[in-house]
Amino acid sequence: MCNKSLATVLTIGVMVATGALAWSDEDETAAVAKYLPTAKVTLQQGLTAAESHGKPISGKYEVEDGHFQLSVYTAEGGKFSEVLIDHNTGKIAKTEAITEGDDLTDAKKQLAACATSKKSLQSAVDQAEQASAGYRAVSVSPKESGGRAVAVVTLLKGTSSKSVSEPLE
Secondary structure, three states, X not given: OHHHHHHHHHHHHHHHHHHHHXXXXXXXXXXXXXXXXXXXXXXXXXXXXXXXXXXXXXXXXEEEOOEEEEEEEEEEOXXXXXXXXOOXXXXXXXXXXXXXXXXXXXXXXXXXXXXXXXXXXXXXXXXXXXXOOOOEEEEEEEEEEOOEEEEEEEEEEOOEEEEEEEEOO
């Protein structure tokens, strides 16, 4: 009896957590879709602007604390930074060192995925947009898939979103 109760509680917990994550992703996508038409700078331009602080290893539009922003993670000399790009001018608004927590863990994984890449994230985003007429890239993140590096690009068209994988080799 105790095992059934424990299994039920664990199942409900997983369902709630999964639902919360899905809701969170949908909520974030809706927030980005609301502000994206005001952004004059493309994701690719943000990645290029951030190069002055290292190699771009991921980038995304996001709404954080009610503020719409373009965030790019960079790596240089074993150190990681989050570079915030002004989405209207393309100029660097702020740079913060990434030194701990989930952000550091993510940055290390992204750098490892980029280590074997022969193609830039900008090129992967360009290809994803060209293959998806009417969509605009809102995020790019590298990962290892089947022993190969790929860039996962999230695209928006109005409030519709989709993710595609582009090889980085």
